[in-house]
Amino acid sequence: MPPTMIALFGGAGPDWATRQVPVPQPGPGQIVVRARSVALNNADASMLTAADPTSGGTGKEYQAGYEFAGEVTAVGDDVTTPAVGDRVMGTTPGSFAQYVLADHRHVLPVPDHLDYDVACALPTGLLTEHGALMTGGFRAGQSVLITGATSSIGLIGVQIAKALGAGQVIATTRSAAKHDLLKRAGADKVLVAGEQDPVGAVLDATGGKGVDVVLDHVGGPTFAACLPATHVDGAVVNIGRLDTTESTIDLDALSYRHLRVTGVSFGFTRPAELGAVITAAGEQLLPAVADGRVRPRIDTTLTFDTATRAAERLRSHQAHGKIVLIVP
Numbered sequence: 001m002p003p004t005m006i007a008l009f010g011g012a013g014p015d016w017a018t019r020q021v022p023v024p025q026p027g028p029g030q031i032v033v034r035a036r037s038v039a040l041n042n043a044d045a046s047m048l049t050a051a052d053p054t055s056g057g058t059g060k061e062y063q064a065g066y067e068f069a070g071e072v073t074a075v076g077d078d079v080t081t082p083a084v085g086d087r088v089m090g091t092t093p094g095s096f097a098q099y100v101l102a103d104h105r106h107v108l109p110v111p112d113h114l115d116y117d118v119a120c121a122l123p124t125g126l127l128t129e130h131g132a133l134m135t136g137g138f139r140a141g142q143s144v145l146i147t148g149a150t151s152s153i154g155l156i157g158v159q160i161a162k163a164l165g166a167g168q169v170i171a172t173t174r175s176a177a178k179h180d181l182l183k184r185a186g187a188d189k190v191l192v193a194g195e196q197d198p199v200g201a202v203l204d205a206t207g208g209k210g211v212d213v214v215l216d217h218v219g220g221p222t223f224a225a226c227l228p229a230t231h232v233d234g235a236v237v238n239i240g241r242l243d244t245t246e247s248t249i250d251l252d253a254l255s256y257r258h259l260r261v262t263g264v265s266f267g268f269t270r271p272a273e274l275g276a277v278i279t280a281a282g283e284q285l286l287p288a289v290a291d292g293r294v295r296p297r298i299d300t301t302l303t304f305d306t307a308t309r310a311a312e313r314l315r316s317h318q319a320h321g322k323i324v325l326i327v328p
């Protein structure tokens, strides 16, 4: 490995700045990956804003990014898997760099024939949607409602639920134009917000019972509407708050139906627990990734040189799928 590398840093202005920094060395339990491609997440935009000194942010510089794919170039003394040379995809703070330091438990093997610029856009979706389904107690044959299903991770959630044998997947969007996108991802039924009563439509589609598990990416009133649309003893798992963080719920709907309501935020999960979530996702989903049943939707592929355009696209909320950067 060379002594120094290029990395993208937030905290210098509204966009990422290129910095030349030392290549990291792996400590116990760690690996270093030569990143080939990295993918953007909403958290990257909020971190940029929070650190931007030109708009009241902290001005504290940090190495940006979370998702990456590439090959392992070094491993800590006690690491048995993965090995040097293995192709991996994973998640760690500071992934927008030529060499990425990661916990060895936070990567998955990249299936043969899957390009890095596709693989890098998978880890967050795989671990979040699979982790949320498991948190909801999902079992094959059950029905799943996915709100905000055209979001990058929501689309992965639709594919994962089908790959794991969901009996019925109901997906929501605000845009009728995205109906076919959701059907192609595997949704059995698509609900367009504003066009129909969402609770009535879910109850109609499930014989009046409601779904077994909800993956909610929207929050706000949408989250509240999920409760009366959920079957007795079912689970509502909040993953994202694309609309708003506040929600007024009907406690009768919660109590009479004996619902479990929970939230997940894997960026705030302890390393060992996150490792277990990623391992479980890999065990159950890598075959579906390998044979193409689970694929991220890619909106744009850019380079470190054009990272400013990538940040603009992320902030615009116009992207349909993931934004990927090819690492120099």
Ligand SMILES: NC(=O)c1ccc[n+]([C@@H]2O[C@H](COP(=O)([O-])OP(=O)(O)OC[C@H]3O[C@@H](n4cnc5c(N)ncnc54)[C@H](OP(=O)(O)O)[C@@H]3O)[C@@H](O)[C@H]2O)c1
Binding pocket: 041, 042, 043, 124, 128, 148, 150, 151, 152, 153, 154, 172, 173, 174, 175, 178, 217, 218, 238, 239, 240, 241, 242, 243, 244, 264, 265, 266, 267, 317, 319, 320, 321
């Ligand atoms: N819990 C975790 O560990 C975790 C991990 C990753 C991400 N997240 C969260 O999950 C959510 C999805 O992330 P993502 O990166 O996949 O999102 P994304 O790709 O940026 O989602 C974009 C889509 O969200 C929908 N949307 C946007 N604003 C909305 C609103 N106000 N109300 C309803 N729908 C809206 C739109 O779909 P339509 O136009 O089709 O409606 C839009 O196409 C975010 O809130 C993110 O912060 C959570």
